[in-house]
Amino acid sequence: MWKFLLPFAAFIALAVLFAFGLNPKRDIHALPSPLIGKPAPSIALTDVMDPTRPVNNSEFKGQVYIVNVWGTWCQACREEHEALLEIAQQKVVPIIGLVYQDQRDKAKLWLEQLGNPYTAVAFDTDGRTAIDWGVYGAPETFLVDSRGRIVYKFISPMTPEVWQREFLPRIAAARGAGA
Amino acid sequence: MNAKARAPRYAVRLIAALLIAVALCLLGGVSARALDANGQLEDPALQARFENIAKDLRCLVCQNESIADSNVELASDLRRQVREMLVAGKSDDEIFDFMTDRYGEFVRFNPPVDRKTVLIWGAPFIVLLLGVVIIVRIVRGRSRLPLDDEASPGPL
Numbered sequence: 001m002w003k004f005l006l007p008f009a010a011f012i013a014l015a016v017l018f019a020f021g022l023n024p025k026r027d028i029h030a031l032p033s034p035l036i037g038k039p040a041p042s043i044a045l046t047d048v049m050d051p052t053r054p055v056n057n058s059e060f061k062g063q064v065y066i067v068n069v070w071g072t073w074c075q076a077c078r079e080e081h082e083a084l085l086e087i088a089q090q091k092v093v094p095i096i097g098l099v100y101q102d103q104r105d106k107a108k109l110w111l112e113q114l115g116n117p118y119t120a121v122a123f124d125t126d127g128r129t130a131i132d133w134g135v136y137g138a139p140e141t142f143l144v145d146s147r148g149r150i151v152y153k154f155i156s157p158m159t160p161e162v163w164q165r166e167f168l169p170r171i172a173a174a175r176g177a178g179a
Numbered sequence: 180m181n182a183k184a185r186a187p188r189y190a191v192r193l194i195a196a197l198l199i200a201v202a203l204c205l206l207g208g209v210s211a212r213a214l215d216a217n218g219q220l221e222d223p224a225l226q227a228r229f230e231n232i233a234k235d236l237r238c239l240v241c242q243n244e245s246i247a248d249s250n251v252e253l254a255s256d257l258r259r260q261v262r263e264m265l266v267a268g269k270s271d272d273e274i275f276d277f278m279t280d281r282y283g284e285f286v287r288f289n290p291p292v293d294r295k296t297v298l299i300w301g302a303p304f305i306v307l308l309l310g311v312v313i314i315v316r317i318v319r320g321r322s323r324l325p326l327d328d329e330a331s332p333g334p335l
Contacts, residue, residue: 031239034283101252127256134281136239136253 030155033134037151040144041132043067045122048099048107055122057096060144064174066095066167067142068118068158069130071102072110074138080157081114087163088117093171097121100130100138143167145174214247216255217262225265232261232274237286245288 020026035041040057047053057067068084070077088095097118099107104123111121124130133142143152152170154162214233220226233247238254246254246261257278264274278286290296 031283031285034280127252128260131256131260131281134283136282 027156031136033150033153035134035150036153037149039148040067040142040150041129043096043098043122043129045098045124045129048097048104048121048123049111051104051123055096055120057144060094060096061148062146064093064146064171065119065144066093067098067133067144068095069098069100069133069135069138069140069142071100071138072106073102076157077139078114080139080159081117083158083160083163084117085115086160087158092168094119098129098133098135099123100135101127143170143174213250213254214258216250217259220262220265228271229262229265232265232271233258235275235288236261236278237288239282239286 043055043057045055047055057065084095095118097120099121101124107121107123111118122129133140137155139155139157141154141158142150143154145151151174152166154166156162214230220229230247234245236246236257238244238246238249238251238257240251240253241249244254246257260277261274264277269277275287284290284295290299292300
């Protein structure tokens, strides 16, 4: 009996393992962030449009806000731009942009030509702020609650569906957290 | 010139060619190392620690390369971070903690053994033990069979 059951059980176990491991919908590059539930690292940079204007996320303390990491070199960021403009129209939460591994002029031109969905756009000159946020690519979108903690990180282009499904419920919950 | 006179000269040439090839490989290897894109650290002890740490940190963009091997911008940012922390007198553990706090355990190629990783480190030994148990069972089963091949009713 064992002789027949054991290979069969092994087959089932492998099939289940592969069903999860080889699922084409699973993004193997999306890593869980250890920063979830931790205080958001500080952003103390200058605005991409105006180098004399500081951008500090401490100004948004007490509010729920979004941090969106992007760069003009990033094709997926171009794809999500429409969605971000649409989301900005809804005026649900402030969106802070973080320009990553890019040049100021290019980023400026991008916003002038495609529209600016951001409340403020910080320019990360040397990638240090991105390291603090555990950024390893773009686009990455963080949700910070009213107590200043990161509650969610989304690694992929933003879409209206993702906004509806993943962000809006969490924003509602995050508002409740600090009140 | 006869063959005997030519032989040693041939050997000399062969050795010279091999030496040049080895030298080129070493030079090529050095100049191709992303690790030293910003020059070496002055203190050889620090440089050695830097190399060890960089080899153990995963470049998260090209996930199977270490930041010592990768030319990606993130890898170079992380190498700069490691160098600065070394120069500032931080310990290896402090540097690894800095990285895992931001990027998670996955950033390390050799994660330390703890409650979360014990299964990964232990798995080879568990499989080995399983193999030993199976072999012992098979050998015992066969040793109970009659020695005479022709009389053997086994499934062999």
